Amino acid sequence: MNGGPSGFNNAPVTRSFIVASAIFTVFSGIQGGAHKLGFSYQDVYQKVNFLKILESAFAFSSTPELMFGLYMLYYFRVFERQIGSNKYSVFILFSSMTSIICEVLALALLKDTSLKFTPGPYGLIFASFIPFYLDIPVSTKIRVFGVQFSDKSFIYLAGLQLLLSSWKRSIFPGICGFVAGSLYRMNFFYIRKAKFPEFISSFFARLSWPSIGRMPATSTRNAMGSMPSYAVRPVEPNYPAPVPSTPEPLEASIATLVSMGFDRSSARQALIQARNDVNVATNILLESQSL
Structure with missing residues (x-):
């Protein structure tokens, strides 16, 4: 445990x-x-x-x-x-x-x-x-x-x-x-x-240590503060807009819910419904148990 x-x-x-x-x-x-x-x-x-x-x-x-x-x-x-x-x-x-x-x-x-x-x-x-x-x-x-x-x-x-x-x-x-x-x-x-x-909670979250090995995000602006020319591309009119797909739950998030006593299948379904938000998924599982 x-x-x-x-x-x-x-x-x-x-x-x-x-x-x-x-x-x-x-x-x-x-x-x-x-x-x-x-x-x-x-x-x-x-x-x-x-x-x-x-x-x-x-x-x-x-x-x-x-x-x-x-x-x-x-x-x-x-x-x-x-x-x-x-x-x-x-x-x-x-x-x-x-x-x-x-x-x-x-x-x-x-x-x-x-x-x-x-x-x-x-x-x-x-x-x-x-x-x-x-x-x-x-x-x-x-x-x-x-x-x-x-x-x-x-x-x-x-x-x-x-x-x-x-x-x-x-x-x-x-x-x-x-x-x-x-x-x-x-x-x-x-x-x-x-x-x-x-x-x-947002205040305490900002006190976190920087993640080791995480690469800093590359800025899309040049030294003068303007957008580089390659960053702006014309929109292709013939391509349909991509349909957002349901993200697959992270294994770490599933393990978190399982450690709280929920079974793996219910934890996975709750995370899919909550789009990988552990707190929201926890509320979903607790509400389902109280019904």
């Missing part, structure tokens, strides 16, 4: 979030302030530092947590491909904010001044385990020493490692993430219907 085609194809928001998380972690580590991040009772109820709260929402406190966290964020990009970048942006904001509120309430109930929750995007990561458990099918099963594992087991083990990485400091943020994912799943305040405007 994987998250679909490799790379961040159709997942620009996930890519930007991972880059931001890595930058915040490295920056706080260089400054030697990683141990100062995280929520404590004093930070929330005595001296509120919003910059520290923002940094704690992105930066991990150690290299192992960073590796496991970024790996799971990278895998969970499948959900952005499934629901689209605009809705996935709402999911990130909702799960992060809900998790922070839950952590604040937990600190108020515990009133343990020595407890400081570990920093990092735990809310988003563990909120993603709810749709991962409910929506992602098992594709392969293996047996090791008489114990049966599935391809999803490795994601669960990575999540368990992150959840228990700092014991109480990491368990509570993980539980708050589960709460946030459950509320989103239950469509709390009809949150699953909300989405950001189209320019949000």
Whole structure:
């Protein structure tokens, strides 16, 4: 099992979030302030530092947590491909904010001044385990020493490692993430219907790295800015206009939909209908399942 085609194809928001998380972690580590991040009772109820709260929402406190966290964020990009970048942006904001509120309430109930929750995007990561458990099918099963594992087991083990990485400091943020994912799943305040405007996904898409090996488009203008003579040709009146043909779906697009749990035949037909637009094809398949 994987998250679909490799790379961040159709997942620009996930890519930007991972880059931001890595930058915040490295920056706080260089400054030697990683141990100062995280929520404590004093930070929330005595001296509120919003910059520290923002940094704690992105930066991990150690290299192992960073590796496991970024790996799971990278895998969970499948959900952005499934629901689209605009809705996935709402999911990130909702799960992060809900998790922070839950952590604040937990600190108020515990009133343990020595407890400081570990920093990092735990809310988003563990909120993603709810749709991962409910929506992602098992594709392969293996047996090791008489114990049966599935391809999803490795994601669960990575999540368990992150959840228990700092014991109480990491368990509570993980539980708050589960709460946030459950509320989103239950469509709390009809949150699953909300989405950001189209320019949000367009903005993140423009942040993509240039494609390696891609040749730049050759300009059809000469140095003076005028069209070259060979670029303008008379239209042949006797030739009929070409009839646009239905494009054959890309194998990578089919693999993306198959990784979401759709069968190959339905995925191919939806892509033909959507003219190779994965997001549109996903909506077509989801609507057909709801009928």
